[in-house]
Amino acid sequence: MRTFPPWRSRSPSTVGLLAAALLAAAVLAGASPVVAQPSSPEDRAALAALIDIEVDRVAPEIVALRHRIHQHPELGNREFETAALVAEHLRALGFDEVTTDIAHTGVVGILRGGRPGPVVAVRADMDALPVTEATDLAFKSSLRTTYLGQEVGVMHACGHDIHTSVELGVASVLAAMRDELPGTVKFIFQPAEEGVPPGEDGGAELMVVEGVLGDPEPAAIFGLHASPTLQVGKIGYTPGPALAAVDHFHIEILGTQSHGAWPHESVDPVVLAAQVVMALQTIRSRNMPPLEPGVVSVGIIRGGERFNIIPEQVHLEGTVRTYDPDVRDMVERRMNEILAGITAAGGGSYELEYDRATPATINDVALTERMVPAMEAVVGSENVIRTDPVMGGEDFAYFSNAVPGLYYWLGTTKPGTTSGGLHTPTYTGDDEAIAVGMRVMSNLLVDFLLQEGD
């Protein structure tokens, strides 16, 4: 059993003194006191200055926490120790509520500020992947576990260690300045973003079913994802459609087995499967409007036992990525028509199981436009980049379908270095991204509370 050494935040009492000093400075400078004129430019500036002070103070401890999480990666629905660490951190900060075991291993913390205001939520995912780490990080994971019956390495190859530690850092920052916080922040730590083991439920969908967005109901939700294609210090955002809907299909092509030298006695499912693979690509090229985003990919073809036997059955499996729900319906319909036509022509038959997984993640356009200036204020407008939508998926969609959401990219590649892509053994997120992530997210949450409270 692995255990995380206990971690305690420093007393936030020094922060009250800092806030008082800033307030006094603002008054001396002729500005209105913080409390007298809520959400004035001076108020915003004072809160941003407090965030800066707190980020500088807690970042080293949060980076150490990130190393610990990175070295102890846990697969979806198995984030027991990560969740325990998260809950302990939030409790140590004096959160008003900390609830555990949501959607199996999820944790939700509520932090009520000293000033009245709305509620906003922030979400981080905690799960790792069955990938064997091949980075030269001093804190790399050498852990192994069993996944689908096979022994595999486990790695935070999607950067969820960064997501979790940034959100823990934001918790530390906002807890330390809670007297000045103009509203309530709901911190959501989610299990199983990468999917659940077969036969289990979980992830964002189950968190929403279990009421994570109720009482108190957030007016908006924010989330971020590590991006190896952006350097540390840069932020990427996409107004509107940002990440695609993810579907997973299983096909069985059913034929009749024969000797390989007597093909006329078979219904050859290998030949039928080959035609199906090619024909499925015509859905992209001939059934979707050319400017409509969509992908149909076959990732698995499996069939046959011996070189001179035509098998009875071939298994195909793959993924469909779309944005438009009508296009999604069309793809499933066309897959059935293609499979029915080709297998009937060859004398065989088929079975199709089409699973709709995550819906598309659509960033609320008005919210995105409102929040971009806050991002620019933190990292500089030249470092805030409008990025194209991608065909990857994110179950953040379940949250942002329920309340307005903004999901953005946090650059994690150290300038002058390279990183493998997400989900690869060489994905390398730089520690410097942690403080940037904390600063941007803390400012977004506080700015949203100020704006919404106006």
Ligand SMILES: [Zn+2]
């Ligand atoms: Zn991932």
Ligand SMILES: [Zn+2]
């Ligand atoms: Zn991810």
